[in-house]
Each structure stands twice: as structure tokens, then as C-alpha cells.
Amino acid sequence: MATIAERTAPATLSADPARLLAAARAAAASVVDPEIPTISIADLGVLRDVRLGADGVVEIDITPTYSGCPAMRMIALEVEAAVERAGCGRPRVNLVLAPAWTTDWITPAGRAALLEAGIAPPPPAASRRALFGAEAPVACPHCGSAETELISEFGSTACKALRRCRACGEPFHAFKCL
Amino acid sequence: MTTIAVAETPLVLSLLRLADTALVHSHRLSEWCGHAPMIEEDLALANLALDLLGQARALYAYAAEVEGAGRTEDDLAYLRDAPQYRNVLMAELPRGDFAFTILRGFLLSAWAHPFWQAAARSADAQLAAIAAKAEKEAAYHVRHTGEWTIRLGDGTEESRRRMLTALETLWPYTGELFEADAADRAMIAAGVLPDPATLRPAWEATVTRVFDEALLPRPADGWMQTGGRSGRHTEHLGHMLAVMQHLQRAYPGCTW
Numbered sequence: 001m002a003t004i005a006e007r008t009a010p011a012t013l014s015a016d017p018a019r020l021l022a023a024a025r026a027a028a029a030s031v032v033d034p035e036i037p038t039i040s041i042a043d044l045g046v047l048r049d050v051r052l053g054a055d056g057v058v059e060i061d062i063t064p065t066y067s068g069c070p071a072m073r074m075i076a077l078e079v080e081a082a083v084e085r086a087g088c089g090r091p092r093v094n095l096v097l098a099p100a101w102t103t104d105w106i107t108p109a110g111r112a113a114l115l116e117a118g119i120a121p122p123p124p125a126a127s128r129r130a131l132f133g134a135e136a137p138v139a140c141p142h143c144g145s146a147e148t149e150l151i152s153e154f155g156s157t158a159c160k161a162l163r164r165c166r167a168c169g170e171p172f173h174a175f176k177c178l
Numbered sequence: 179m180t181t182i183a184v185a186e187t188p189l190v191l192s193l194l195r196l197a198d199t200a201l202v203h204s205h206r207l208s209e210w211c212g213h214a215p216m217i218e219e220d221l222a223l224a225n226l227a228l229d230l231l232g233q234a235r236a237l238y239a240y241a242a243e244v245e246g247a248g249r250t251e252d253d254l255a256y257l258r259d260a261p262q263y264r265n266v267l268m269a270e271l272p273r274g275d276f277a278f279t280i281l282r283g284f285l286l287s288a289w290a291h292p293f294w295q296a297a298a299r300s301a302d303a304q305l306a307a308i309a310a311k312a313e314k315e316a317a318y319h320v321r322h323t324g325e326w327t328i329r330l331g332d333g334t335e336e337s338r339r340r341m342l343t344a345l346e347t348l349w350p351y352t353g354e355l356f357e358a359d360a361a362d363r364a365m366i367a368a369g370v371l372p373d374p375a376t377l378r379p380a381w382e383a384t385v386t387r388v389f390d391e392a393l394l395p396r397p398a399d400g401w402m403q404t405g406g407r408s409g410r411h412t413e414h415l416g417h418m419l420a421v422m423q424h425l426q427r428a429y430p431g432c433t434w
Contacts, residue, residue: 068232098307
């Protein structure tokens with residue numbers, strides 16, 4: 001367990017809280033999702049808050065995409081390491097559950113990064129279908145055709161479904177709407 | 179053998195019942211890993227198991243915090259024996275064949291979905307937070323297992339025969355989902371838990387809708403199995419825990 005003295009940023013940074021906070025935020029935001037390394041945790045909406053605690057230690061809130069997301073511990077460790085490397089001291093990383101993460105928190109840059117990686121970005125949560133309602137159309141990330149079909153609701157990670165494009169024949173991952 | 183005695187206030191008991199049901203069901207699903215009939219289902223069942231494991235972890239961590247005895251989520255999962263487990267009996271039945279696994283998953287998630295929806299409005303903020311996440315996951319579970327129930331029920335002669343056998347075995351375990359004892363009633367009165375009677379219409383609607391399409395009969399409600407929520411289990415849970423808890427039992431306190 002680190003002591004407060006070890007956790008606090010060196011005097012050069014801690015003397016200027018605004019600069020410290022900006023440096024810590026930039027460092028935390030640079031961490032990428034270990035399972036989808038093309039997207040940062042900031043663009044994914046997993047990084048919820050970066051602030052200074054009363055004791056001068058950087059406090060960071062992260063939230064899981066799915067309850068069982070196995071990447072959370074890895075993300076917490078990487079955030080800790082990135083902030084410390086940036087000279088901001090060792091932060092306290094909190095796992096928060098509320099409000100529940102939604103795919104609507106993925107930023108436009110994040111959606112572009114997913115598409116770039118061949119993963120169809122999620123439709124907006126407003127279109128979240130009724131329990132047995134029709135699903136929203138998902139465009140193929142390769143050719144853009146809307147003629148795609150579901151292969152499996154569960155892909156290589158909990159947050160992605162497996163689909164196939166009827167136009168170009170390519171299978172692809174689609175980020176599920178949550 | 180180290181076992182712990184948890185001080186089961188109504189809230190701690192309620193959290194353990196939910197956590198144990200999620201963990202035990204998760205473990206049964208995880209037994210398919212590498213054995214499912216096709217790779218997509220191998221992934222899907224492992225993903226369902228992972229969602230339930232995540233829900234169980236959040237519930238255990240909260241139960242440990244409420245108990246206030248310095249325990250962790252792992253202590254609650256690994257250091258209680260079968261009589262201290264509070265899961266519904268349906269969750270612990272051996273994994274069976276694919277039809278059995280799908281139907282169990284459907285019957286449980288058709289209950290879990292309205293349960294978490296209601297619990298997301300719980301007077302207990304942490305339970306509400308856990309529920310708000312679990313509800314979204316449960317919707318995917320209902321859809322996936324529901325679609326398979328239809329495919330297998332209205333499938334080949336063999337798949338239908340297996341679904342009917344699974345239905346006959348599983349139906350008497352559905353009554354336990356809607357039980358309410360003194361601890362439940364205390365939590366319902368406090369606005370922490372939904373009254374199970376209010377979940378029944380949503381559960382019936384989902385089951386009827388899918389069974390109709392699957393050409394499966396909705397069995398009559400006869401004598402129902404009970405006991406898991408108060409620690410009276412089938413012989414199967416002990417065997418499952420022997421596997422699940424083996425490392426902690428053989429090497430107490432080991433971590434990696």
C-alpha cells in the first residue's frame with residue numbers, strides 16, 4: 001500500500017493543481033482498451049472522472065462496459081502506471097457502476113476508430129430494441145452495405161456480436177448496443 | 179477446512195441469494211467451454227457465464243461491505259460450503275445436454291430480466307447500480323436462449339424430444355424463483371427488492387411467447403421443488419463446489 005507521500009505528485013507539479021490535473025487527465029485518457037487497442041478508454045466512455053482529492057492525490061473513476069468485463073483490472077493498472085509515468089504521483093483508481101455505461105458514451109472519434117479497425121460501431125441506445133423486437137440495421141464496416149445478418153449475438157468479447165455482410169461476403173464484429 | 183459463518187442480515191442474505199444464483203449458473207455455463215456443439219455457441223455460453231460472473235462479483239463485494247467483517251468477494255465464493263450457499267436449485271443442476279442448458283438459461287433469464295429492471299429502482303443505491311447493468315445484459319441472455327429454445331423446440335424430432343425432456347425436469351424448479359420468506363418480505367417492505375409476485379406477469383409473458391413459437395407446451399404448475407435459498411441443496415452442488423473451490427481448499431489463501 002502506497003503512503004500519501006508516495007502518492008502525491010512531485011512538488012513541481014503539485015504546486016500547480018490545474019497543470020497537474022491536465023497532465024493526469026491526458027495520461028489516463030491515453031490508455032487504450034486492451035481488447036480493442038485502437039480505441040482509448042476516454043473515447044470508449046470508460047474513463048468517467050479525473051479530479052484532485054483533498055489530500056492532493058489524483059482520483060480517477062472508471063466504469064465497466066459489461067459487469068464481467070475481464071479487462072477492468074488491466075485498465076485500472078494501466079491507468080495507474082500511465083498517470084505515475086506522467087509524474088502525477090500514483091492515483092487512486094475507483095471502479096464506479098452508476099450511472100451504467102452505455103454505448104452512447106463512445107465519442108465520434110471512438111466510433112471512427114472502431115470502424116477503422118473493422119468493427120461496426122453500435123447503433124444509438126435510443127434504438128435499443130424491445131426484448132424480441134426487430135434489430136436496428138448494422139452497416140458493413142468494409143463495404144458499407146446495410147445488407148448484413150447476425151451470425152451470433154456473442155463474439156470474441158461480450159461487447160461485440162458476430163455478423164456477416166450479404167453484399168461483400170465478409171464476416172465482421174459489431175459493437176453491441178447497450 | 180476453513181469455512182466462514184456470514185452474519186446474514188436480510189440485506190446480506192438477499193445479496194448472497196442473488197450472487198450465489200449468478201455464480202453457480204455461471205459455473206455450469208462455463209463447463210461448456212471447449213465442449214459446445216459449435217464455436218459460436220462456445221463463445222456465446224462463455225460470454226453468458228462471464229456476464230453472470232461479473233454480476234456475482236459485484237454482489238459479493240457489496241455483501242462483504244454490508245456485512246462489515248472485513249471479508250472479500252473471494253471469501254464469500256470460496257469459503258462457504260454447500261449448506262451456506264443460497265442459490266435457487268435450478269442453477270446448480272448438472273449442465274445436462276445443450277437443450278437443458280438453453281432451457282435453464284431461458285427460464286432463469288426470463289426471470290432475471292424483469293427482476294433487474296425492477297431492482298434498478300431499488301431504495302438501495304448500490305443494488306440499483308448493479309441492477310442497471312445486469313438488466314441490459316439479461317436482455318441479451320433472454321434473446322439468445324429464447325431464440326435457441328424456438329429453434330430446438332420447433333426443430334428436429336431429436337431436438338424437440340430433448341427440449342421436452344429438459345422442460346419436464348426443469349419446470350418443478352421454477353416455483354422457487356417466486357418465493358418470498360420473512361427476509362424477502364422485510365426487503366420488499368423497505369423498497370430494496372421487488373415483490374416476486376409483481377415479476378410473474380412479465381416472466382409468464384416471455385415464457386408463453388417463446389413456448390408458443392417453439393411449439394412447447396407450458397406445463398401445469400404442480401408440486402414445486404424448494405430449499406436452495408435456505409441452504410437445502412441437491413447433491414450436485416457439493417460436487418460442483420469441490421471443483422470450483424479446489425484451489426482455495428488445497429492451498430488456503432493462495433493468490434496469483
